[in-house]
Amino acid sequence: MVNFAQGDLMMLGAFVAVTLIGGVGLPWVLGLFLSVLALAVFGYLLDAFVLRRVLGEPQFAIVMLTIGLGFIFRAVAGLVWGYDPQSFPTPYTGKSLRVGEIVVSYENFAILLGTLVLCVVLFLFFRHTRLGIAMQATSQNQLAAYYVGIPVKRVFSLVWAISAGVAAVAGILLAPVSLVQPGMGFIGIKAFAAAVIGGFGSIPGALLGGWIIGIAEQFAGVYLPAGFQEMSAYGILIVALILRPQGLFAQIQRKKV
Amino acid sequence: MRFLFKTHYNQDIDHLKHGGDRFWYGLLLVLVAAAPAALGTFYLGELNLVMIYAIAGVGLMLLVGYTGQVSLGHAAFLAIGAYTHSLLLGAGLPFLLSIVAAVLVSALVGAGVGWIALRMTGIYLAIATLAFAMLTEQTISRAEWLTGGFRGLAVPQASLFGMPLTQGWQHYYVTLTLLVLTLLAALNILRSSTGRAMVAIRDSEISAESVGINLAVYKTFAFALSAGITGLAGALFAHRLGYLSPDAFTFLISLQLLLMVVVGGVGSMRGVIYGALFIGFLPQLLAIARDTLPPRIAQAPGLEPGIFGLILVLVILFEPQGIFGRWLKIKSYFQLFPLYRRATHRRQKTYLRTERLR
Numbered sequence: 001m002v003n004f005a006q007g008d009l010m011m012l013g014a015f016v017a018v019t020l021i022g023g024v025g026l027p028w029v030l031g032l033f034l035s036v037l038a039l040a041v042f043g044y045l046l047d048a049f050v051l052r053r054v055l056g057e058p059q060f061a062i063v064m065l066t067i068g069l070g071f072i073f074r075a076v077a078g079l080v081w082g083y084d085p086q087s088f089p090t091p092y093t094g095k096s097l098r099v100g101e102i103v104v105s106y107e108n109f110a111i112l113l114g115t116l117v118l119c120v121v122l123f124l125f126f127r128h129t130r131l132g133i134a135m136q137a138t139s140q141n142q143l144a145a146y147y148v149g150i151p152v153k154r155v156f157s158l159v160w161a162i163s164a165g166v167a168a169v170a171g172i173l174l175a176p177v178s179l180v181q182p183g184m185g186f187i188g189i190k191a192f193a194a195a196v197i198g199g200f201g202s203i204p205g206a207l208l209g210g211w212i213i214g215i216a217e218q219f220a221g222v223y224l225p226a227g228f229q230e231m232s233a234y235g236i237l238i239v240a241l242i243l244r245p246q247g248l249f250a251q252i253q254r255k256k257v
Numbered sequence: 258m259r260f261l262f263k264t265h266y267n268q269d270i271d272h273l274k275h276g277g278d279r280f281w282y283g284l285l286l287v288l289v290a291a292a293p294a295a296l297g298t299f300y301l302g303e304l305n306l307v308m309i310y311a312i313a314g315v316g317l318m319l320l321v322g323y324t325g326q327v328s329l330g331h332a333a334f335l336a337i338g339a340y341t342h343s344l345l346l347g348a349g350l351p352f353l354l355s356i357v358a359a360v361l362v363s364a365l366v367g368a369g370v371g372w373i374a375l376r377m378t379g380i381y382l383a384i385a386t387l388a389f390a391m392l393t394e395q396t397i398s399r400a401e402w403l404t405g406g407f408r409g410l411a412v413p414q415a416s417l418f419g420m421p422l423t424q425g426w427q428h429y430y431v432t433l434t435l436l437v438l439t440l441l442a443a444l445n446i447l448r449s450s451t452g453r454a455m456v457a458i459r460d461s462e463i464s465a466e467s468v469g470i471n472l473a474v475y476k477t478f479a480f481a482l483s484a485g486i487t488g489l490a491g492a493l494f495a496h497r498l499g500y501l502s503p504d505a506f507t508f509l510i511s512l513q514l515l516l517m518v519v520v521g522g523v524g525s526m527r528g529v530i531y532g533a534l535f536i537g538f539l540p541q542l543l544a545i546a547r548d549t550l551p552p553r554i555a556q557a558p559g560l561e562p563g564i565f566g567l568i569l570v571l572v573i574l575f576e577p578q579g580i581f582g583r584w585l586k587i588k589s590y591f592q593l594f595p596l597y598r599r600a601t602h603r604r605q606k607t608y609l610r611t612e613r614l615r
Contacts, residue, residue, distance in 0.1 A: 053574050057604075059379050060327050061573050064519060067329075067512065068569030075563020189387070196384055231395045234388035241385050242373055 004063060005070035006167055006192070007185030012073055013039045013168025014180040015081050022088035031088075036168045043164025047157040055142075055153070070185065077182040085179035107176045114173045115207075118166060123203045135159055193237040212236065270448045272441075289433060293426040301425045302497075307537035308432045309493045314517045314529035315443050316486030321515070322524040323447060324479040325459030326374070327383045330390030331514045334484040336397060336506035338363045338491025340404055343412045343501060352415040352422070359492040360485045367484020371477040378462075390511055398503040409502040412495045422496070432493055439486055444526060446482070455479050487514075509562060516565060520572050522581030531580040539564075577604075 003009075016038050021031035050069070054061045090107070097104045126132040138145040138155045146152045171180070178184060194213050198205025213233045221229040261268070261275060273279045293301055313335060320326050338359045345355035370389055374382050397404050404410055415422045422428055446452045454475045457465040466472055498505055513536055521532025543561060576583055582602070590597045 050570070050574070057573075057577060060321075061577060063327065063329075063380060063383055064515065064569055065573045068566040068573070071512075071562045071566025072570065075560060075566065078563075189391075192384060193388070196381065231392055234391045234395075237388045238373070238385060238392070241377055241381060241388075 003163065004066040004192075005073060005185075006163065007187055007189065008070040008073040008077075009039065009043065009164045009167040009185075010171035010174070010187075011077060011180070011182060011185040012042070012171075013164070014171030014175045014184065015077055015086075016168070017172045017175065018081070018086050018088050018180050022086065028089070028091050032169075032172055035172060036165045039168035040161040040165035044157045044161040046164070047160035051160065052153055052156065055156070074182045074185065081180075081182070083182060085181045087175055087179050090176055111173045111177070114169060118169060119203055119207055122166070126203065131155075131158065190233050193233050196237060197240040272444055272448075286437075293429055298425050301429055303537060303541070305425065305429045305432050306497060307533050308429075308436045309490050309497060310514075310517060310537055311530055311533035312432075312436050312439050312493065313487045313490035313514055314521070314533050315439050315526065316483045316490065317514050317518050318521075318523075318526065318529050319443055319446075319455070319486070320479055320483035321518050322528070323452065323459060324455040324476065324483075326371075326476065326479065327379070327515075328386040328483070329383045329508075329511055329515065330370075330386035330388075330393075331483075331487050332506040332508065332510035333390040333393035334363045334367060334487040335491035335494060335510065335514075336393060336503070337366055337484075338488025339412075339495035339498070339501055339506070340397065340410070340491075341488070342492035343410055343495050344403070346413045346415060352417050356489065356492050360489045363488025363491065364481040364485030367488075368477050368481035370484070371480025372473075374480065375473050375476055387508070387511075390508065394503050394506060397506070404501070404503075407502055407504070409500050412499055412501060415496060428493075428496060435489065435493065439489065440526060443486070447526075451475070451478070509565075512565065512569075516569050519569065520579050522579030523577075525581045528579050528581035531584075535580070539568075578602075 013035055017031055017035040020026050020034055021028055024031075026034070046069075051062070051065065054065055090110075097106055097109050126136060134145070134150045134155055135158070137148070138150055138152055138159075142152055145155075171184075174184070174187075178187075190213060191210070194210035195206045196209070197212060198207070198209030213236060216232045216236055217229055220232040224232075259275065259277075263269070268274075273282060292304060296304065313331070316334070317328065317331050320328055341362045342355050342359040345358050346352065350358065370386065374385055377385055398406050400406070401408070417427075417431065420427075422431065447456075454465065454470045457468070457470055458472060458475055458479075462472060495501055517532035517536045518529065519532075520535050521530070522528030540561070543564060547560075572579060578585075586602055589601065
C-alpha cells in the first residue's frame with residue numbers, strides 16, 4: 001500500500017497541534033500526545049471506511065485514491081485553518097544547545113532526537129512484536145497472510161493508524177522550523193524519494209535515503225548555481241531508480257520466473 | 258440485441274461495426290463540424306480546449322489504459338510540446354512543420370524517459386515520472402535564456418497556408434482535424450500487432466514476454482507515442498494560452514490529465530472524449546456552483562483542487578471503470594432487459610504482493 005497523502009497527514013497533525021497547543025492552550029507534551037492519538041484514530045477510520053474498499057483493486061487505484069485524498073485534506077485544512085502560516089510555542093523555542101564550538105538550536109536537536117527515537121521504536125516494533133511481523137507479512141503477500149490467519153483488514157487499518165501517528169509526530173517536530181500551512185505537505189514527496197532511495201520496507205534505508213537527500217540538497221545549494229537545490233532531490237531519485245530500482249536496502253531479492 | 262452476420266474477415270477489425278455506428282458517428286462529425294455556426298465565441302473556445310484535452314488524453318490513454326504504465330508526469334510532455342512549438346514558430350518555421358517538430362521532440366524525450374523507466378513498474382514508475390515532471394518544470398523556469406523563465410514566453414501568431422490564424426473558428430477547425438487524425442491513428446495502432454502487443458503487456462508482462470513480445474521495445478515505443486501525442490496537444494495548448502510560463506504546467510495539470518483518463522474510463526478511447534468533456538466543463542460547473550455556496554467556502558483558494566480530489570476519490574470508490582464503464586452497464590441492462598445481472602461486470606480481484614516478488 002502506497003500513500004501519496006502522507007505529507008498531507010503530516011500537515012493535518014501539525015494543524016491539530018496548532019489548535020490544541022496554540023488555541024486551547026494545553027501543555028506541549030499533552031498536546032503532542034493528543035494530536036498523535038487523534039491522527040492515529042483518523043488514520044484508522046480513513047482506512048476502515050475509505051481505503052478498505054479498494055483492497056483487491058489494481059495498485060493504480062490506490063495511488064490515485066491517496067493523491068485525491070491529499071488534495072481533499074489540503075482544501076479542508078485551508079477552509080478550517082486558513083492559508084496563513086501558523087506556529088505554536090514549544091518548551092524549547094529559541095533556546096540552543098552548545099557543545100564546544102558547535103551551536104545547535106533545540107528545534108533542530110528535537111527533530112534529530114525525535115527521528116532517532118521513532119526509528120528505533122519502529123525498528124524494534126517491526127522486528128520483534130507479533131503485530132509488527134504480521135504487518136510485514138501482510139505487506140509482502142496479502143493472500144498468504146490471510147491464509148495463515150492474520151486479520152488482514154484490521155492489520156491494514158492499524159498500519160494506517162501508525163503511519164498517520166508518525167506523520168503527526170513529524171509535523172509537530174517540523175512546525176517550529178517550517179511554519180504550519182496547508183502546502184507544507186509537499187515535503188512529503190521528498191520523504192517519498194527518501195523511502196524509495198532507501199528501499200521500501202526498510203527503516204534504516206529510509207533514514208539513509210533521507211540523509212542522502214538532505215545532504216545533497218544543502219551541498220547543491222552551496223556549490224551549484226541557483227535552482228539545483230530544488231532539483232537535486234528529484235535528480236537523485238531518478239538516478240537511484242535507474243541504478244538500483246530496488247533501493248539501497250532491498251527488502252527481498254527479485255524472484256525469477 | 259443485435260447479431261452481426263459477418264461475411265468478411267476484415268469485419269472483425271472494422272472501426273465502425275454496423276450501420277448504426279456509421280450513422281451516429283457520421284451525425285456526430287457533422288454536428289461537430291457545424292458547431293462554429295451555432296455556438297458563440299466563448300463556448301467555441303471551450304470546445305476547442307476540450308478537444309485539446311482530448312488529444313492529450315488519447316496520448317495518456319495509450320500509455321495508461323492500453324500499456325498499463327502509469328505516468329504522473331504528462332504535464333512535462335505538454336510543456337515540452339508547447340515550448341518547442343512556440344520557440345520554433347518564433348524562429349520562423351511554418352506552423353505545420355513546427356507542430357511536427359514539437360511532436361518529434363516530445364516523442365524523443367518520451368522515448369528517453371521510457372527507456373529509463375524500463376526497469377521500473379507500478380508505483381516506482383509513477384514516482385519516477387513525477388520526479389521527471391518536477392525536473393522539467395524546474396529546468397524550464399531556470400533556463401531563462403531559452404524559455405524566459407517565469408517572465409514567460411509569448412506564443413507567436415501562427416498562419417496556415419498563408420492565412421493567419423486569428424479567429425476562434427480557425428483554431429477550432431485545426432484542433433478538430435488534428436483530433437480526428439490522432440484518434441484514427443491511435444485506433445489503427447491499437448488494432449495492429451503493435452497495439453495488441455501493448456495490451457498484452459498491460460494484461461501480463463510475463464505472458465507477453467513468453468509469447469515473444471520484446472518488452473523493452475514496446476514499452477519504449479508506447480512512451481514515445483504517448484509523449485508525442487501529448488506534445489501535439491501541448492503545441493495547440495500554447496496557442497490557447499497565448500503566453501507560456503512554467504506554472505501553466507504543474508503537477509495539477511498532470512493530475513488533471515490522469516483524472517480525465519480515470520473519469521472517462523480506463524481502457525477505452527470513447528472514455529477519453531467523455532473525460533475531456535468532463536474536465537473541460539468542470540470549471541464552468543464550479544463557477545455556477547460557487548454562486549450558490551456560502552461565500553466563505555466559495556471564495557477559498559484551494560477549492561478547485563479539493564473538488565478534483567473529491568471527484569477522483571468518488572470515481573475510484575464507486576465506478577472504477579469511469580463514465581464509459583457506466584454507459585456499458587446501462588446499455589447491457591437494456592439489451593438484456595429482464596435478465597441483467599450485476600455480476601456480469603464484476604472485476605477479478607488481485608491481491609497485492611510486494612512488487613519485488615514479481
